[in-house]
Amino acid sequence: DAKTxxxxxxxxxxxxxxxxxxxxxxxxxxxxxxxxxxxxxQGPEYVIHGLTSNVNNRxxxxxxxxxxxxxxxxxxxxxLRDAAVYYCILRDGGDYKLSFGAGTTVxxxx
Amino acid sequence: GAGVSQSPRYKVAKRGQDVAxxxxxxxxxxxxxxxxQALGQGPEFLTYFQNExxxxxxxxxxxxxxxxxxxxxxxxxxxxxxxxxxxxxxxCASSPGTNLGETQYFGPGxxxxxx
Numbered sequence: 001d002a003k004t005x006x007x008x009x010x011x012x013x014x015x016x017x018x019x020x021x022x023x024x025x026x027x028x029x030x031x032x033x034x035x036x037x038x039x040x041x042q043g044p045e046y047v048i049h050g051l052t053s054n055v056n057n058r059x060x061x062x063x064x065x066x067x068x069x070x071x072x073x074x075x076x077x078x079x080l081r082d083a084a085v086y087y088c089i090l091r092d093g094g095d096y097k098l099s100f101g102a103g104t105t106v107x108x109x110x
Numbered sequence: 111g112a113g114v115s116q117s118p119r120y121k122v123a124k125r126g127q128d129v130a131x132x133x134x135x136x137x138x139x140x141x142x143x144x145x146x147q148a149l150g151q152g153p154e155f156l157t158y159f160q161n162e163x164x165x166x167x168x169x170x171x172x173x174x175x176x177x178x179x180x181x182x183x184x185x186x187x188x189x190x191x192x193x194x195x196x197x198x199x200x201x202c203a204s205s206p207g208t209n210l211g212e213t214q215y216f217g218p219g220x221x222x223x224x225x
Contacts, residue, residue: 043216
């Protein structure tokens with residue numbers, strides 16, 4: 001399985017943007033980049049995914065580098081509810097399971 | 111609508127006891143997954159069902175772990191002769207079909223503590 005590298009933790013102030021980096025230098029052409037997050041005492045929840053182009057949804061934006069060796073999850077205006085562990089996961093067309101790493105713990109200051 | 115539910119939410123067992131953890135997936139979801147999450151780590155895959163068929167059990171840590179989904183809906187993860195290293199959060203997830211790469215919807219997990 002291709003690996004991802006994320007910082008252990010990040011801090012942000014409420015109402016400010018948060019940029020969460022993910023490195024995946026060994027990504028293959030068929031790997032999709034998925035992001036899930038896990039709020040305290042809850043199961044993970046889907047955030048966003050993409051292949052090559054940048055993606056936006058109501059939760060976040062995903063910016064993918066041109067060479068696809070890195071990506072950034074962007075939370076445009078952090079709220080206290082966004083405090084969670086964020087996981088960057090590579091999935092190719094044959095993956096039915098999710099391979100989580102340690103993720104990035106995001107703390108939001110009021 | 112109703113999400114994935116799991117019961118019990120918390121379970122304390124004495125070493126050597128058998129435990130059974132239940133998962134109710136989203137109604138109509140074909141695929142069901144179990145994951146184990148140790149403290150401070152990301153979830154790790156245990157097993158995968160497509161309807162009632164267990165297609166992958168490669169992540170089950172030992173033969174003390176057994177999972178079933180006899181009617182293709184509710185699933186039970188059973189751990190026999192529990193050990194302290196089995197203490198973890200057990201997460202269940204479901205997805206609508208069999209398309210690889212589908213979004214998985216997770217339950218809140220069952221926190222198991224083995225004393």
